Amino acid sequence: MKFYPYKRLNRPIALRVTSASLKLPDGSRDHLDTSAYSVSQRTVALGVAQHADWVSARIGLSATLPPGAGDPDTPWGDLRVLAVLTDGETNVRTVVDLQQDAPGSKEWSGSIEVFRDEHLGRATLAAQAVATVDEVRGRAIAETDDDWTVDVVADEPLGGLRLDVKQTGFSKSAREWLHAYADAPWIVDASGRVPTVVVNTDIEGFSELLGGDSRGIENKIHEMLVSQMATDVWVAVFHSSVGDLETEPDGSPVFPTDWQGEVLREMLPDVVPGVHVEEALRQVHRRRTGDAGWVELQTRIHYAAVRRAGASKALGNALRGLQQMNREDGA
Numbered sequence: 646m647k648f649y650p651y652k653r654l655n656r657p658i659a660l661r662v663t664s665a666s667l668k669l670p671d672g673s674r675d676h677l678d679t680s681a682y683s684v685s686q687r688t689v690a691l692g693v694a695q696h697a698d699w700v701s702a703r704i705g706l707s708a709t710l711p712p713g714a715g716d717p718d719t720p721w722g723d724l725r726v727l728a729v730l731t732d733g734e735t736n737v738r739t740v741v742d743l744q745q746d747a748p749g750s751k752e753w754s755g756s757i758e759v760f761r762d763e764h765l766g767r768a769t770l771a772a773q774a775v776a777t778v779d780e781v782r783g784r785a786i787a788e789t790d791d792d793w794t795v796d797v798v799a800d801e802p803l804g805g806l807r808l809d810v811k812q813t814g815f816s817k818s819a820r821e822w823l824h825a826y827a828d829a830p831w832i833v834d835a836s837g838r839v840p841t842v843v844v845n846t847d848i849e850g851f852s853e854l855l856g857g858d859s860r861g862i863e864n865k866i867h868e869m870l871v872s873q874m875a876t877d878v879w880v881a882v883f884h885s886s887v888g889d890l891e892t893e894p895d896g897s898p899v900f901p902t903d904w905q906g907e908v909l910r911e912m913l914p915d916v917v918p919g920v921h922v923e924e925a926l927r928q929v930h931r932r933r934t935g936d937a938g939w940v941e942l943q944t945r946i947h948y949a950a951v952r953r954a955g956a957s958k959a960l961g962n963a964l965r966g967l968q969q970m971n972r973e974d975g976a
Contacts, residue, residue, distance in 0.1 A: 651778045652720045656711035657790040659900060660728075660772040661910055661922075662689055663754070664705035670698055684911035687791060689770075690799040691759070702759040704795065708743055708772045709900070709923070710751045711787060712893060721776035721786055726753040730795065732768040743772070752921060759795055768795045809841040816847050833878050835885035840878055840904075865959075865966035872959035879950030882908045883916075887929055898930040915949035916942065 661684060665677040675694050682689040691702050706728050713719065730739040743753040759768070770793040778784040813820070816827040823843065826832050830848055834841040846852045854867055886905035890898040900906040900923075910922055917925035932938035951957070 651781075651784060653785075654711045654714055654774070654787040656787070656902065658711070658726070658772045658774060658787050659709040659902075659906065659910070660770070660789045660793060661707045661709075662704055662770075662793060663707050664703075664756075665689055665691070666703050667691065667694055667696055667699040668701045668703070669696060670700060674703075675699075684907050687793045687907075688799075689793065689795045691796065692798045692800040695800070699761055701761060702795075702797075703756050704759060704770070705754070705756045706743060706770075706772075707752065707754045707922075710753065710774060712751070712899070714751060714774065714787070715749055721778045721784070723777040723782065724786075725775050727773045727775060728755065728757045729771050729773060730757055730759065730768050731771070732764050734765050734767075735763060737763045737768070746921070752923060759797070761797060764795075764797045766796065766798060768797075769793070770795050809837070810844065811841060812844045812846050812852055814847045815843075815845045831874055831877070833881040835878075835881045840882050840885075842874060842878060862963075862966045862970055865963040868959040869956075869963045872954045872956040875954035876947075876950045876956055879908075879912065879953050880947060883912050883946055883950065887926075887933055890926075890930060892930075898926050900926065911953065912946070912949040915952060916945045 662682045665681050667675045667677065669675060675696060677691075677694055681691070681693040689704060691699070708726055708728070710726065714724070726743045726745075728741050728743055730737075732738070739757060739759075741755060741757045743755040746752040746754055757770070771789045773785055773789075774787040775783050776786050778786065813823065815823040815829065815832075818824065823832065827845075827847065830845055830851060832843045832845075834843060844852060844855060854863065855870065882905070886901060886908045890901070892898050900909060909926060913922045913925040913929070917928050920928070929942065932942055
């Protein structure tokens with residue numbers, strides 16, 4: 646633990662990647678899909694677009710300062726929020742200022758440019774709040790405690806929600822609570838430190854199918870089952886994340902600082918589109934704790950989960966596999 650001879654904020658900055666685009670040699674830009682970055686893995690994969698000759702990448706950023714950063718009685722002034730990209734392999738360090746979204750807001754946003762010829766592999770992306778404290782300029786009063794990774798060659802962001810997968814027979818499990826779910830293929834437990842999927846090995850052949858060693862149509866079915874499982878997980882962890890939110894004195898909900906906060910930041914843009922994530926969280930909190938609107942929101946929650954689980958892609962692969970098998974049988 647570090648000790649500082651001046652007052653600081655006691656919570657970290659929450660940093661998010663909101664967009665990514667590549668500048669190509671002809672000057673055009675390829676705006677990457679959200680599959681290029683993973684909030685839960687905190688990784689940006691700039692090789693996803695399969696452009697070997699891109700010149701630079703522009704990464705959109707949003708940072709949320711902890712409560713109290715802009716209070717009128719704070720012991721600091723000249724507050725700035727910086728995005729810092731560091732590459733230990735090439736000794737390149739890029740620093741840009743983020744801009745406050747509105748006077749008094751905890752939200753700061755901007756973008757940082759990543760030049761292809763300055764990086765070989767991975768760089769670290771962090772945020773830092775600096776201010777004048779005790780008449781000393783440039784003192785750090787807060788920073789991210791969980792940095793992002795920008796990978797200039799990877800074609801996927803090591804993606805997906807981090808899960809703990811366990812296998813057991815539900816009907817005779819030592820965990821007696823599983824006995825009630827003996828006819829379920831899997832159960833999602835979102836109450837622990839990380840989400841856990843418990844797979845029911847009582848269903849004959851199911852465990853082998855999920856093992857992923859199959860070929861042909863079985864492999865397509867494997868992909869579809871995994872995407873369905875992932876959909877259930879995303880729905881479960883979203884509900885778990887909004888189920889017990891801390892609130893500020895004015896009643897505004899506070900993002901959790903663990904994986905639950907990352908789940909909310911990743912899903913909220915699809916659950917409540919068109920508004921900033923903090924406003925989206927307020928709307929979800931009001932609907933969940935209020936008299937109306939929570940039931941109607943379930944469709945959006947399910948849609949957000951389906952997108953992150955890649956269910957449409959998995960279903961399309963399975964259907965194409967079936968069509969090919971039917972053509973071969975009819976030949």
